[in-house]
Amino acid sequence: MTEKGYYCEYPEAQPFAICLTHDIDTVYRPIRSKTLEILSALKNRDLARAGRIVPQLRSKKYPEWNFNEIAALEESYGARSSFYFLALEEGDRTYAYAIEDLEQEMGALLDRGWEIGLHGGCEACRDLEQLRREKRHLEKVLNRTVDGYRNHFLKFRVPGTWELLEQAGFRYDTTLGYPDCIGFRNGMCHPFRPFNMNTSQEMNILEIPLAIMDQTLLSYMRLNTEQAWTQTERLLDAVERHNGVLTILWHNTFMTGTSLQFYRKILKYGHEKGAWMTSCKEIEAWWQKSGMQPP
Numbered sequence: 001m002t003e004k005g006y007y008c009e010y011p012e013a014q015p016f017a018i019c020l021t022h023d024i025d026t027v028y029r030p031i032r033s034k035t036l037e038i039l040s041a042l043k044n045r046d047l048a049r050a051g052r053i054v055p056q057l058r059s060k061k062y063p064e065w066n067f068n069e070i071a072a073l074e075e076s077y078g079a080r081s082s083f084y085f086l087a088l089e090e091g092d093r094t095y096a097y098a099i100e101d102l103e104q105e106m107g108a109l110l111d112r113g114w115e116i117g118l119h120g121g122c123e124a125c126r127d128l129e130q131l132r133r134e135k136r137h138l139e140k141v142l143n144r145t146v147d148g149y150r151n152h153f154l155k156f157r158v159p160g161t162w163e164l165l166e167q168a169g170f171r172y173d174t175t176l177g178y179p180d181c182i183g184f185r186n187g188m189c190h191p192f193r194p195f196n197m198n199t200s201q202e203m204n205i206l207e208i209p210l211a212i213m214d215q216t217l218l219s220y221m222r223l224n225t226e227q228a229w230t231q232t233e234r235l236l237d238a239v240e241r242h243n244g245v246l247t248i249l250w251h252n253t254f255m256t257g258t259s260l261q262f263y264r265k266i267l268k269y270g271h272e273k274g275a276w277m278t279s280c281k282e283i284e285a286w287w288q289k290s291g292m293q294p295p
């Protein structure tokens with residue numbers, strides 16, 4: 001029994017869970033980075049590599065699709081994760097890519113057992129029609145139901161967005177977190193069913209609160225890597241003590257250099273501790289199945 005009154009058991013008696021998530025805000029690299037890549041290949045007299053990149057300049061799009069590499073990295077530590085894709089139309093605010101272009105990539109992730117959820121646009125957190133439109137759009141491309149949600153820029157209204165998500169047919173949300181610091185926004189490290197103050201009733205949707213975002217940790221909080229790890233370890237310890245769930249957001253654009261190394265360190269730590277490292281979908285299904293509720 002934990003101090004918060006939950007009795008949590010995980011499928012293989014793991015001591016705690018790490019819920020791994022990725023928001024896909026952009027999938028194309030700016031042309032400048034391609035040009036720099038060619039220059040660096042030429043400098044290293046690697047004509048073959050330069051030759052491979054040149055034809056890509058003719059197209060207007062320079063894909064940065066590293067989803068399968070991310071999945072392979074996670075798999076090597078016995079982990080799975082959730083990817084949240086924008087399903088906006090051209091002309092929508094923060095439109096960045098056509099979701100149709102990613103049909104194959106998303107299919108490959110689903111086949112591996114990874115989850116695809118909706119990354120709702122700026123308006124979706126307060127506009128039911130927009131939310132439904134984006135959900136339908138993603139479902140049409142995937143040809144399957146989408147259960148999970150996180151809003152772009154972590155925009156959220158309490159309890160309004162939960163109400164809209166329930167009405168649109170989502171099973172869980174994982175938006176609730178602090179953009180500017182890490183930690184447990186609702187003061188606890190377990191998923192929960194929100195209490196709707198408007199209706200004085202517990203809601204059906206499950207909230208899987210977000211505790212650590214890459215940008216928060218490595219940019220907004222102005223920590224060096226060592227300090228960032230100390231903070232992360234503090235939260236991992238707390239979750240282990242309370243056999244809770246730590247939800248982590250690592251963008252696809254943070255999968256290079258030191259931020260990639262940092263992500264790998266989290267995976268390694270979780271693997272060594274025997275944590276259940278999985279997608280939000282599996283956490284939600286487990287919560288539902290085992291009926292974990294406060295006493």
Ligand SMILES: [Zn+2]
Pocket residue numbers: 023024025119151152153154
């Ligand atoms: Zn986003």
